[in-house]
Amino acid sequence: MTEAFLHYVWQFQYFDKTDLRTTDGDPVSVFNAGYRNTHAGPDFFNAKVRIGGIDWAGSAEIHIQSSGWTDHRHDEDDAYENVILHVVWNEDKKIRRSDHSLLPTIELKHRVSEKLLLQYRKLVNDPQQIPCAPFLPGIASLTQLSMLDKALMQRLEAKATRIQATLARNNNDWDETTYQMLCKNFGFKVNAEPFEQLAQSLPYKVLLKHADQPVQVEAMIFGQAGFLDGGGEDDYFLLLKREYALLGKKFNLYTSRLNRAQWKFMRLRPANFPTLRLAQLSALIGNRKNIFSQLVEAASYSDLHALFSVAQSSYWQHHYQFFKPVSEAVPSMGTMSIDNIIINTVVPLLVAHGKEKDEQDLVDRAVEILQQVATEDNAIIRSWKALGIKSTSAGDSQALIELHNSFCLKRRCLDCNIGFSIIQPSHA
Template identity: 45%
Template sequence: MIFPEDFLHYVWKFRLFERTDLKTNDGEDLEVFSVGFHNSDSGPDFQNARIKVGDTVWAGNVEVHLSSSDWKKHGHNSDDAYNNVILHVVYRDDVPLVLPDGRRIPTLELQNRIPDDLYIKYHQLVFGNQTIIPCEANIGTIDSLTMHTWLTRVLVERLEKKSAAVINALNLNRGDWEETFYQFLAANFGFKTNALPFELLAKSLPQTILAKHKNSSMQIEALIFGQAGFLVGEPQDEYPLKLKKEYEFLSKKYGLQAIESHLWKFMRLRPPNFPTIRLAQFAALIVHSNHLFSKVLDNKEVKGLRDLFTDIHVNPYWETHYRFDVESAPSAKNLGSSSIDILLLNTLALFLFSYGKHNQLQHYINRSLQLLENLPNENNNIVADFVNLGVKINTAFESQALLELKNNYCNNKKCLQCSVGNKILKLV
């Protein structure tokens, strides 16, 4: 048999070995009351186990190795943290072990106690020729309760990792949630292609400056388009000429330095997604909304959150333009429902979770998960693959969790740490 030590951990943790007539390699009767708690930090592999060797009941730690000789190879013989090990669980017992105090460690050898079909299933998962995920032949048969419970945990893991970036930015912004939310919202207005220039724009144009000009949509638009680097040269139309004049005054007043306009990408984008249109929509949102993050915290209904981004009307100039000085056929330029869904998913859900986690307020975490449950699932290659494998996906809650599952578990073949993998392996 070929397998890593993690597989042996899994076998011990879930007692997936033949348990009748257990004996140590010294021939003493062995009874396992508790395998202990799996330890992911340094020290013995399982803590607080309870066993009975002969007539004596022991409580302590259990160490798991492929071979008994790994004890010395791993340096445990000189580490006091391993002095309270009460049982050494190994696949192959090749050398006896004695602690510095002279006590010989009881050893359980599992070489002939692991079911063949368990090993075969494990080997097929980890070393098979699957093209999408290790369990692609079985995942569609997993019961809904197991799947939902596991996806909930995986989704929380995803949000916890992403919230670390939020808290880091919050610290840089000296605890200002409104400013931090404004920066992340701006980046997400870039919808991946233009996320970086939008983020740079927001960081170069603090919300406190915009707040001073809330009563003038022209000044807000001038600040945003000017900082974006789109008001250079000599505009032809009256609207950009006015914006440029306003920006020249405001940039001197606040000592602003525009970002480079070449950072913005137009190639391979549909005109409604041009950065100029996204900037116009962002400017309209700034004009329309005061203390936006506070409103997010106050709105307990998904409809209320969605309403924050609906009926945001851009300057009429953009109804007949996609770029400055280039006229086009008339069309509405408001944020579409799919764009709003993306903002709710990537910004609002993340910030509700981050705020709740940072302040230990569970109801905001619950609201974050509820929001994702009320948003439609994303459409991408990973989601499509899971659908083709028989996984039911209807909400962003599920699609976000499956993205994390694929990238963090499936791609790394961490089947032993996955509830889906566990379910498959236990069906032996």
């Protein structure tokens, strides 16, 4: 038994209400189960019930065992003073309010259909990562689509919330926040942490002061990243080293610079080496000043692709690392890398900005852009494909990733439209 199942049973009144009484024998009629509260406080608010001939309006609280009331210290919390009904699976303890009156309690353990309970247990205890896999062929496409829409918006809102927290730390500076988000994304998971530290130690406003001098931008970025320590016979390396010596002193950067050992090269293709990514980031900063405003103004995926299609400096068109020239031309950032940045940085930024400004058009545009980006291809998407759920765009793949990680793996089947349709009494 789980509280999630009890929430579901209470919310949709999936229990036998014949001669419903409190555990003390008072008759109970439920006029309104109330509305789920996803924040702190009682589980359902605005419930309306009649207990022993008296009508009550207030909150309902759900527990598996009635002793959960004291275990969770609700007896010490004033927010629970307006609870009018305690809904439990089993009453193992009488609960009293702060005025010592008994809290009316109803027990559900003999009122829920065994078939409904078995269907729920069968689903959430399925050993597969996607527990509803055997049922998917029979689920209406409209139900699937509505859940994907829900999962996508949950994922975008969660990312937007994290961006808003970063924005608050940056004193509402959207340019600085965008720069920090981009830096982290340029690390592409393997080097996300050092890229994020680099952004913290080298503010965007410092780089902007020299944005019209690409050599100086590279000098600060590579110097702050720790790649200009030591010596070498490479003229360009020595040029950047001299520039960083001056700029590092000017902006007091030395004390917070990273160490080269923090960066990972092992098992990466040369195109993903952090040195090349740093060079591409330098080119973006130098060629796309005040990038946040340009992101907001971009009307489509093609606009954003053009925005990020910037060639790195000539040195990095023939190097993946310092001191190691290559004969073939080193490509600029490819479509898959740009798509990754659009999916994980640009779209969440647009959603966060739209929510802050209360401009739904920005949120809608962000979702529309996702639908223009090619689908991601990873183990999660392939697992859904094997079950007949195809992904045709990044909007689909982001929704399926969220559905897998936040609902399937956590067995939140009752919060999922698909799981709900499987468990409900008509299906059970």
